[in-house]
Amino acid sequence: MDKVDIVPGIFYLTVPEEGLRILCGCPENSIKFIMQEKLTQKKIVNGFNVVDGPNAILLSDISILNSHYLNFSEFPLLHHQYFQGAAYIGTDEKFKLIGIKSIVNNQMKYIQRGLQGLISKEEFFEANISQDIADKFLALGDYNRGKDKEFNIITPVYLSGKTRVQGDLFVQRVAINIFKFTYRDEEVLIDLNLPKDAKGVGLPYHIDHTTIPQSKFSITTVGDGNGWNPTEPCLGSVLNIKGRKYLIDSGPGSLDLTRNLGVSPSELYGIFITHSHDDHFAGILSVLNIDYKIKIFSTSVVKVSIQKKLQALLHISLDVLKRYVDFVELKENNWVDIGDIEVKTNYSIHTVETNVFYFRVKDELGVYKTYGHITDIISKKDLDIMINSNRSPGIDKTWTYEWFNNYLDPCDYKRIDAGGGTVHGDSHDFINDKSTKIILSHLDKAIDTSDSSHFFHPTLFGHTEVLIPAERDYLLDDAKKVLKDIGIYDFIHNISSSDISLIENGAVIHNLGDKLDSIYMVLTGVVEGHSNKDNYIRKYEKGDFLYTFKKEKKALKKFVANSFSNLVKIEFSGFIKYIKHINLSKEFHSLRSSTYFSYGYSFKNLVDLSKNMHMESYRKNVNINLDDDFLFFVNSGEVSVSKAGVEIKRLRKDNLSVYGVNTELFSRDRTITLQTTKSTTILLFNRRDTLRHVSLMWSIFEELNKLQTIVEIGSI
Template identity: 35%
Template structure:
């Protein structure tokens, strides 16, 4: 039988041979399976455990619509430990290992990604390469080996694999699988068969397993917004995370699954994120990282070199990229463990925490009346019971010293104004009882899927999603400051020229409210300051997501013509309302009209394109539009590809016409209006395209390739589309 689980995820079960295949494994798939009853709790021989899949079918590509398709870490953990498939003498252990099914490339990638998810850095040499001394590296390896029960195991020791290339391939017990075309498979058993299509539709997203609603969050001087209290198994709440607000800036602490949905629920757009602090690389804290790569700027990435190295190893496996790619997406800021680093008034100190992978907890503080105000984010800590069980004074054996344990207890119990702690229990998480006598002013208990017990409730508080702990209340209007900064970055004019515009009212829109409707003569122009707005093209043919900094209704306001698009809030939105006559006066007085008009046509085309639409702000769109050159080609004309130096290379967008891209390997690809080509580059190891042949008269918009790939979201989309095209061409 076949069951639709959620977008891009299916369940195929062959009861005769006890085979249950999870088809598709984007983040939080296990939560979906649990929610609809495909994972259940059972008891046998006095042992309580879970049911679930025993095989995973992977997508042919790592990314779809800029989201990870294959994140089998938690499904694999669920099979190995929660079902007991690897535990000796467990009723769930039937003598077979879980199966990973897919192309050779994706199976290999998943094996490495799961390996890095289990262990992070796996040798003294890798730890020293990340900056540790030999003594420190040896100490970390002793901890790792203790968590790993004395041995770093290859993924092949835990999981079996079936590689699907050409023709029918045996899975097991007369069950066969065949790839019909890219990402479409047929699974057969005797005379029965089902077809599985893992392709997402255009603009379709993987869905979260929980509903969050919408929240209006004030930008504060120093505050913590609770964006996740659950763990990687909690079907009702996001995994443990926080949004840190400091002097109006927004920072994330970890980026777990569904981070885009979480941010939208609290009215924050990707463009508003200043940086992310990474605790470690387990999926429930890491899986949303591609969402942060979908920005039009490099978001700051704060971590110790050891955590960053662990994250890069895992991300490299998922994307099939080399380790140096990370700096193309993030502005890396290395933090030193056990020392405070000042970040424009905010001080942060990472403290190393014992865990199977490289992990730090964070303490944030800033000076205020009477001293510091402080917040501690203690994700994935070890309980005192587990730490004590690891004690050995033999430095040649896995474990830790008594002195190390006493030091960790003291570090965990540091007194702060606000502290969020992991109480998930088990072998690798914390325990609330360890903080019974903690002197911090407020304790938040997190990282659990269980209801708090009466004893736990006596120790610490819970925190509902979307609530905030304000450590220092703001007496300023950060929205107005943001409006000023946005406009100053757009227009090269004196400050005083902007004051009439900035004196406009800051207005709010509820989620799902139409701000401007196509065909309306709108009386105001809006500068988006917070939240997300959906731009819907005529007849609903396409949509584009806009974030803070976008000006909407500008052309209509300047020309007096009806608006040709609909704009709709997808979260709580705040915007600066600008009177058209004031804006017109500002534009005319500063001789900006011709420039705005000239850019508007090219920018409008970019906004409608898949490559340059979502999450690209007004000033970046303008820079791209300013660099565009229009070229015309006749039938039969050929454009040579793949030989340009990177500094001379151009990216081509088809405004009108029909083009065939021919590959050196022999395949080809047909492209039409709105498509782009020229993405091949030796920088990505992508050099297979030979030439583009015009089959009609063609109008192309071209722009510098280097300018395009310096935009993180564009770079990510280019990597995604290139790999799709290679598969299609072959």
């Protein structure tokens, strides 16, 4: 056996004698990480030119950690099917998924959604479309996705004790997320646990930090690559409208990429999703840990497709999913005003339900400036082949050619899928497109742009194309709005543009012990607060203050910009007067100093949250008896968790207790008891009070997900 350590949380284990190449851990971008390590070398099999790569995945026991989802197996499987040739070279090799039974089964459902999208007429009816339109979509599916065929490309391997993977290769769990592979007399240990405060596994390529300039209407490049380009982010953009920021698609690594643009998740007004393939979709979950429900914009058909995939991935009902996400339907082929910008969607021909987007804003002369985001699409050549094929005679020729012609709507700036192959676009189809400037995107290699004077190479990360310059200081407008929302009215009329400063990534804002003449509020970007006392880092985002609220006159932390950040300067004495006026509770101070609430919780959110909590104190060796709907955080002390009289876990400071609570995911276990082992204080709250706090709901969901895993494997 040969083990390659790639990054914490991703390993590559090969067993040549058994023909196994196991990707251990598959968080976002895992296939790009192994491509960067040169583990996908070219070879010839049965006369076909293919590459090496994983034909099995060891899944993480813990699906969600620190708001990041850790099991994205779709693209490694697609690599196996097409780049390694499993779909066509005649070996009949199936892809192995190894892990907990429930997680393996959920992954199979999620992969099927990624490959096949909506799979029945009834599912299309959920999108409120007619039977005629549903039949047309299903006819495309019969051609593209083989919906009439059994989904049989995966072999599940359910972990239970010492489990045979294949031949003489066995695997067994040593502890949660720690596994031992044995092959004859060899042993290899795999530890998929991430560092305690890790936010995912980072990016497989280097990306410089930059910032987005103010504009009335502009588009900033997140990426022009595809899911197989190991050196570039996947195709995506940030739409900037008078200071408001929207993502167009949210591919793998979105949280890191937007931060490197100086944008935190709490600044996003919404996400426009073209379709549910992971290279456009996998980053959604990493931006859910915010104060509000994120808006996702798409047509009704794509909306249902996205919902089905998220439900499979998270194993939750649609009602629960809607607590985290606000799905906004856009009517196909109609301009819709969503506030300061109009958007139009058209359907696209791809392997799953897909829509393309057009955006427009009027300039100072009342003339529209337009951006087109045209991905993932089909080439004219492949559309002709599809129409003339007998594989799916139900395809409507007029309907599909109308879709194709919509790709050519003229724009001032357009980004097109020129990835080629049978399921992506061809730049030659756009030679006569009347758009002013066309960016060739969704690429894994260089492409010729000489066919037309309006074709341009992919843009670099952070490039901003300004279609309408700024007409006022939108940052100042936003600063006043944030202060008003928080309730600091005294500063709103006195604040000016000179009070807002742009800080570079890595810049020290305050050193520990610095005298505080002013307080800074974060307006854009991310700032880190480093504490020498307990060695933990708190993240500060939009609407949060670089202050610990202990009435100190010197900085009690070192504050460092974690991205380009705009900070609002507030006069110190006036701010202290405001703090005294609102009389912050002891519950607020406990939340503010907690490592559990160090990310995704703004000042306003913590103030609001603390009003729905109360602190209780218990002596040593006292049972904590709570109603079904109550949860708590340990503020100090320690609580022993026992099941049927046997201790299974100890909860210490900042641990969240979800034991003994009733939820949609988990019924209360009446055999679980909670008892203090020393003098203890807890922050108690009713889970129903959390429904207005998306970030806390997501944290609770993460803890329940861990508990579900622990119970299934029979160990805590």
